[in-house]
Amino acid sequence: MMAGWASARLAGGAAGIERMRRGLHAWQTSGAELHIPTWHAAIADGLLATGAIDEAGETVDRALALAEERKERFAVPLLLRLKGLVVDRQGDAETAQTLLEQAITMARKQGARLYELRAARELACLLVRVGDRARARRILAEAYHGLKGGTSIACVTEARELLSSLA
Numbered sequence: 001m002m003a004g005w006a007s008a009r010l011a012g013g014a015a016g017i018e019r020m021r022r023g024l025h026a027w028q029t030s031g032a033e034l035h036i037p038t039w040h041a042a043i044a045d046g047l048l049a050t051g052a053i054d055e056a057g058e059t060v061d062r063a064l065a066l067a068e069e070r071k072e073r074f075a076v077p078l079l080l081r082l083k084g085l086v087v088d089r090q091g092d093a094e095t096a097q098t099l100l101e102q103a104i105t106m107a108r109k110q111g112a113r114l115y116e117l118r119a120a121r122e123l124a125c126l127l128v129r130v131g132d133r134a135r136a137r138r139i140l141a142e143a144y145h146g147l148k149g150g151t152s153i154a155c156v157t158e159a160r161e162l163l164s165s166l167a
Contacts, residue, residue, distance in 0.1 A: 005046050024039045037070070037079065044060045048086070056082070061083075063075065064083070067079065081100060084103060093130060117156065140162060
């Protein structure tokens with residue numbers, strides 16, 4: 001799964017997506033039940049990286065339904081963030097903003113600080129694009145300053161750089 005995800009993210013090719021799908025199939029045929037929505041999120045993320053926006057949206061929707069059905073809510077903030085990215089790329093910035101706000105709120109309730117930061121960064125980018133830099137800075141600063149450690153992780157570095165540019 002992770003090698004396929006890295007391939008899709010770095011090379012942007014369909015081979016990585018196919019590798020992830022084979023990995024998910026192997027995971028499920030082994031009898032594993034946990035993390036299926038999380039693996040679907042990785043596939044959706046890879047699909048977004050390859051430009052397959054509609055397929056990414058379908059994958060996220062399937063994963064959200066599975067998370068609800070299985071009461072596996074760990075990945076829901078991640079999935080809401082991805083759904084926000086999908087609808088934003090489909091041209092619906094208003095719905096994207098709502099989904100990203102929901103992702104932030106749920107991640108915060110779960111104590112999932114990196115999920116919160118990643119959603120806050122995406123929301124900040126959207127807000128900058130629509131001209132609300134002050135709100136973008138406020139939202140991103142709240143998520144960033146709540147972190148403890150992990151400052152070398154790529155998403156933290158990206159958030160810090162965006163926050164600096166909004167000063």
